[in-house]
Amino acid sequence: MVEQLNRRCGLPERLTFVEDPVGFPMVQIQHPDATARISLYGGQVLSFQPKSQAEDLLFLSSQAIFQRGTAIRGGIPLCWPWFGPDPDQQGRPSHGLARTQFWTVLKTDCLPEGAIEVQLGLTSDDHTLEIWPVPFQLRLTVTLSQTLHLSLESMNLGDQTLRMTQALHTYLRIGGLQQMRITGLADTDYLDKVDQYRRKFQTGDLVIAGEVDRIYLTPPPTVQIHDPVLRRTLRVTSSGGNAVVVWNPGPAGRLKDLGSQDYEQFVCVETANAGGNPVELAPREAYTICALYQVD
Ligand SMILES: O=P(O)(O)OC[C@H]1O[C@H](O)[C@H](O)[C@@H](O)[C@@H]1O
Numbered sequence: 001m002v003e004q005l006n007r008r009c010g011l012p013e014r015l016t017f018v019e020d021p022v023g024f025p026m027v028q029i030q031h032p033d034a035t036a037r038i039s040l041y042g043g044q045v046l047s048f049q050p051k052s053q054a055e056d057l058l059f060l061s062s063q064a065i066f067q068r069g070t071a072i073r074g075g076i077p078l079c080w081p082w083f084g085p086d087p088d089q090q091g092r093p094s095h096g097l098a099r100t101q102f103w104t105v106l107k108t109d110c111l112p113e114g115a116i117e118v119q120l121g122l123t124s125d126d127h128t129l130e131i132w133p134v135p136f137q138l139r140l141t142v143t144l145s146q147t148l149h150l151s152l153e154s155m156n157l158g159d160q161t162l163r164m165t166q167a168l169h170t171y172l173r174i175g176g177l178q179q180m181r182i183t184g185l186a187d188t189d190y191l192d193k194v195d196q197y198r199r200k201f202q203t204g205d206l207v208i209a210g211e212v213d214r215i216y217l218t219p220p221p222t223v224q225i226h227d228p229v230l231r232r233t234l235r236v237t238s239s240g241g242n243a244v245v246v247w248n249p250g251p252a253g254r255l256k257d258l259g260s261q262d263y264e265q266f267v268c269v270e271t272a273n274a275g276g277n278p279v280e281l282a283p284r285e286a287y288t289i290c291a292l293y294q295v296d
Contacts, residue, residue, distance in 0.1 A: 001025055009108040014116055017105075022066040027105075031116050033146040039072065043103035043120045043140045046075035048148045050295060055230055057148070057293055059173040059266035063257045071099045073257040074171045074266075078140065078152060081132060081164035083245075083274040095169065097131050098122055098138060106139065115145040124157065134158050148293040156281040164279050167245060167272035168291050170236065175229020177248060177264045182206040184223035185244065191215040191275055208267065211250030215275040219244045223269055233296045238271035240289035245270035 002025050005017035013030065020026050020039065026046075027038040037047040049056045060074030071077055071093075079095035086092040093100065106119040122128075122138040129135070135157035143149040156162035174180045183205050191197045193213035202216065223244055225234040238244065247268040249255060271291040273279050279287050 005105060009105050011108055011110055011116070014110060015108055015118070020066060024066060024102075027108075027118055029116055029118070029144065031145055032114070034144055034148075036142075036144050036148070038118060038120070038142060039075075040103050040105070040120065041066075041068075042072055042077060042099040042101070043122060043138075044072055044075050044077055044099065045142060045148070045150065046072065048144065048293065050146050052146070053232065053295060055175075056173050057234060057295060059171040059262075061258050061262055063259055063262075065257050069100055070257075071095065073255070076150065076171070077169040078138075079165075079167040079169050079270075079272075080138065080152070080154070081134070081136070081162075081166065083165040083167045083272055087165070092131055095167070097128055099169075101128065103140070111143070113145075115143050118142045134160070134162055136162060149290065150293075151288055151290045153286050153288045154279075154281065155286040156283055159283050161283075162281040162285075164281070165272070165274050165277075166279070166289060167241075167270040167274060168289065169245075169268060169270045170291065170293070171266045171268055172225055172234055172236075172293075173230075173265060174225065174227045174267055175265075176227075177208055177267065179228050180208065180267060181226045182208075182223060182246065182267070182269070183226065185216050185219055185246075188219045189217045191217065206246065208246075208248055208250075211248065211253055213247050214245065215272070216244045216246065217275050218242060225267065225269065235292075235294040235296065236269050236271065237292040237294070238290065240287070241271045241273055242277050243272045243274045245272050245274060 002017040024041040029036040077099040080098040103120040137155040
């Protein structure tokens, strides 16, 4: 399969398709300013490392499970068409279906200004319609140079209104959770998921001591993650979302696909449509959510 992909979409010296250890196809990118890996399973960016950085911008768990039906813990999972638990409480997977499907490669390109662009697609089929009976088409465009940009377009292919929530569930790599500080969310209301979704108000910078799981409502477009340990500031600039989710399981959150100290190495800052406001798409209508990741 990767041979065919390389023939059809490989870019000499820039982009090749390889298989990860369990045989899932993956896009491997070598840009003069950065390297990246994108798994076709989940349409999930797993790594993005500008050449200026000793560490990846993204965290990928060493215990991540690469297996059909399981989401990969790390990188940028795509939560779609719902964020969080099954909204209809039918026992369907948390965060929807997109992160556990194989995506197809629509296009790869070297753009005139030198950035590399990869377009992946996911279209409803018998399997997705069994989980969620709505015809759709998704297009993920990843553009990278010294920055990383993701754009996720959702299109309603059905004849009824499509209702969705979603998130670019980004695991940002940090040097130490306690030392890190997030700016850009001050004076914003949030729903506190670890306190029965109570609506609260963010005063000042966000410093994380233990478990945190919050949906910030209508935040400003740019959030900064100040990391004194890795001596860098990450900037996430979002558009198309109505919320930014901040999540870390803390030391007590025992997840089987995370090492015991891993919670100190990442914070999730997620560009989202969440918090009780689904996006509604009329038939043939499309909607796009974007995030730009930069490091200073
Ligand atoms: O374990 P997952 O299904 O990947 O979800 C991981 C986390 O994702 C989001 O950030 C949610 O707000 C959290 O409540 C959830 O625990």
